[in-house]
Amino acid sequence: MQAVRLSLPLCFILLSVLYALAIARLPEATLGDPNAPSYFPIAICAGLLLFSIIDFIQVVKRRNARAEEDLLALVKKQTLAKITVVSLLCVGYTLLFDYAGFLLATVLFLGALLFYLNGKEKWLANLLVTIIVSFSIWYIFSQLLEISLPSLGG
16 A cells, blocks of 8 residues: 555656756746746746655655555545546636636636535635635736736637
């Protein structure tokens, strides 16, 4: 069972190395800092590598029955159903993103995700988090950083 638990962080470590190789091939910017197009991808790559190494170390340290319990919990129908629904919501978000725009697609996705995971009983918290997070991200990227995000209708 330990080998199964080690495979995911190892895959992400490999993915981050491949991502780093792809970043090295990015063209330089023609205006301003020539390395500017690679700063954000490098940060993502470094984060992925760091967290994957941390996860790998934690899995190696945890050589007891807990790893088997985690795997058995994953196999339960309830967990697989949640994984399936969240994956479908992610696919739906991806498909809706270009047509509905960032803000509407994000509100619908995050709202559906929170209501599914937290339940209807926490409707106020779900609604507040959905609205605050979606608009905050939109404001930061669109207004402060002046990054063009897809809007309603393409």
